[in-house]
Amino acid sequence: MTEKAKALKQLSEVVEACQKCDLAQGRTTVVFGDGSPDADIVFVGEAPGYHEDLQGKPFVGSAGRFLDELLQDILGLSRGDVYIANVIKCRPPENRDPTSTEIETCKPYLMKQLEIIAPKVVCTLGNFAAKTLTGRKEGITRLRRKAIKVTTFYVFPIYHPAAALHRGDLYDEVRQDFVSLKEFLEAPMPPDEPSQMELF
Numbered sequence: 001m002t003e004k005a006k007a008l009k010q011l012s013e014v015v016e017a018c019q020k021c022d023l024a025q026g027r028t029t030v031v032f033g034d035g036s037p038d039a040d041i042v043f044v045g046e047a048p049g050y051h052e053d054l055q056g057k058p059f060v061g062s063a064g065r066f067l068d069e070l071l072q073d074i075l076g077l078s079r080g081d082v083y084i085a086n087v088i089k090c091r092p093p094e095n096r097d098p099t100s101t102e103i104e105t106c107k108p109y110l111m112k113q114l115e116i117i118a119p120k121v122v123c124t125l126g127n128f129a130a131k132t133l134t135g136r137k138e139g140i141t142r143l144r145r146k147a148i149k150v151t152t153f154y155v156f157p158i159y160h161p162a163a164a165l166h167r168g169d170l171y172d173e174v175r176q177d178f179v180s181l182k183e184f185l186e187a188p189m190p191p192d193e194p195s196q197m198e199l200f
């Protein structure tokens, strides 16, 4: 096992031990990240749902199947090539609107995952993930498809795949977000200086 894999495993054990916090009420499990510890790109979703709770893995329900399809069709990647995490690791399904306190409670675990993996790009899926990692006040509609430098990586906010499942009219927008992500990944990485920078 590599050092990064070992460090992630240790962290996942710490996260398991936090199951007793208020956010975990009604949940059976804490859902840690999944995928390659050496990934250059990390996807960060919002919070696990029913299927993730049952299987203990992020993005295994319908949004996850759609994410797999978009990864494969547009980026030519599979789950094993990337790492997938969530802002919040456990949350009752009826709580669709986490408070800033709840987000802050889980944020250190996400930041630790990112520190261990040290990806080049963190693609955030949805509103909470984008705001949590960029610190920006604007919503996802304004932030999407902009590359924003945060410490050592770029955050690239896009719509959550579930958006297209709930609203058919967003299907093309969601696919186009992944096309923009592909273009960003294929472009030369911009120089490192500014700590917050918009490319598009």
Ligand code: URA
Pocket: 045, 046, 047, 048, 049, 052, 057, 058, 059, 060, 061, 063, 064, 086, 162
């Ligand atoms: N939606 C998310 O944001 N995360 C998951 O793990 C599953 C669905």
